[in-house]
Amino acid sequence: MVANDPRRLPPAAQLAVEQFSMVFGMDEGQSDAQAALGVAWAPGRVNLIGEHTDYNEGFVLPLAVDRVVAFAGRMRSDGHVRLWSRQFQELAEIELEGLPATFGAQAARLPAWARYVLAVLGELKAADLALQGFNAVLHGDVPLGGGMSSSAALEVATAWAASLFSDGRFAIGKGAAASTTLAPLEVARLCQRAEHLASGVRCGILDQAASCLGRPGHALLLDCRSLDFRYLPFESDEVALLVADTHVRRELAASAYNERRQQCEEAVRLLAAQLQAEAEAGERAVKPQITALRDVTPELFTRYACRLPEVLRRRAGYVVAENARVLEVAHLLERGEVEAVGPYLWRTHAGLRDEYEVSCLELDVLVEIARRVEGVLGARMMGGGFGGCTINLVRNTAIEQLTEAILSEYPRQTGRQASVEVCRAAGGPGALYLPA
DSSP, rough: OOOOOOOOOOHHHHHHHHHHHHHHSTTOOOOOGGOOEEEEEEEEEEEEEEOOOOGGEEEEHHHHHHHEEEEEEEEEESSEEEEEETTTTTEEEEEOOOTTTTTTHHHHHHHHHHHHHHHHHHHHHHHTTOOOOOEEEHHHHHOSSSSSHHHHHHHHHHHHHHHTTTTEEESSSSOOOOOEEEOOHHHHHHHHHHHHHHHOOOOOOOHHHHHHOOTEEEEEEETTTTTOOEEEEEEOSSSEEEEEEEOOOOOOGGGHHHHHHHHHHHHHHHHHHHHHHHHHHSSHHHHHHOGGGGGHHHHHHHHGGGGGGGHHHHHHHHHHHHHHHHHHHHHHHTTTTTGGGGGHHHHHHHHHHHHHHOOHHHHHHHHHHHHHHHTTEEEESSSSSSSSSEEEEEEEGGHHHHHHHHHHHHHHHHHHEEEEEOBOOOOOOEEEEOOO
C-alpha cells in the first residue's frame, strides 16, 4: 500500500521523519530522482487469547495495536542499506549484494536489532525479489521485549520499507502495480522465517500475521494450520485493554521457548503412537490423525493424559485447553459480549503459570494486583513469557484505579517500576511518499 497523505503517519513514524535530515542530509548515494522521502511502518500486537498455540497449529486471537516500528528514508542508487536507530542511537550498514549467502558474516558484525532487518532482506532476496539500497532512520514505540512483538513489527516494517524503496519492482497487497506482488500472509511467513534466523527462536506465525493483517476495531481469529482467518469486532464504549509492563526483559529465553515446543512435539508423538497401537490391536475402529496438539480434543486428552509423563501432561493439557478457550472467546466476540471474555484471561494466566510454567514473579504480581481492583474483568501474562507485559480487560471506570494500584503496589512488592498504557485495536502496515 502506497499513499501520499502525511496526515496518516503514526507518531513514531513522524519522529523518524523529523530526524532523517539531521542524520543523513543529502547522502552521496542518492540521486536527485531518488530524493523523495518515504515512510513505512508496521504495528505491534497484543494477543487477546491463544498463547503458545500457534506453533502447535492451533488458534490465536490477536489484534494489532496503535504502537508501531517505522522507517523514514530515501532510496539510494546502489545496493547499500544504512540505518540509524533512534532508540539505540546506533548506525548499522547492510550490503544487499550476496544475500542471503552473506547473512552469517554480516550478522556477526551487526547490533542485535539490525539482524532482524538483515534477515528480512535476506529472505526477500531468497525469494528472487529485486531490492534497492536505501538510507533510513528507524524508530518505534512498541515496548522492546515486552511481549507486544516489537521484533515482528520491525520485520514487517522492513518488508514494507524494502517494497517502498524497490523502485516499483515488487509490492505488497492487492491492487499494487508491480511486476511481483506479495500477499500479506506471504510477508508474514517470510518474516517468521527471518525471526527464526535472527533470534534462534522457533516461533509460530502469530506475531507476524497479526502485524500484517491488523484492522481497526477488530481482533483476528487465525487458524495457524490453514492460515484461514476472519475478523471479529472488538469495540466497546465501556471496556478497554490496558497493558502493564513489568520491565523484566526476557530476551525471549530462546532455550526455554524452544524446550516448550519440543515438549509439545514429544507429547504429540506419544499420543499418536498410543492411538496407532490401539488401532493395530483392534481396540479402535477409527484412528484419529494426530500430527499436532491442535488435533487433540479435550475429550481425547482426558482419556490419554495419564499415559504421558507428568511434565508433558501439563504442557499438552495447557495447549489443549487454550485452543478451546480461543474458540469460546471468538463466539463471545461474534455476539458482541466483550465483557464476558474476562474470566478466560484469568484461566489462561493460571495455565501459563502452573502448567506451561512460563510466567515469573513480576507477571504474577501484576495479575494479582489487577484481581483485587473492582472493574477489572480479566488479566493475564502475554507473549512468550519469563517477563514482558500483562494484558488487562478493564471497564473504563476502573482504568485510573488499576493504574494507581499498579504504580504503587508493583514497586513495593518487586522493587521494580512498571509502566501502563491503554491500547486500541489498530490497522496494519502502511507506506507512503511524503510530498516534496
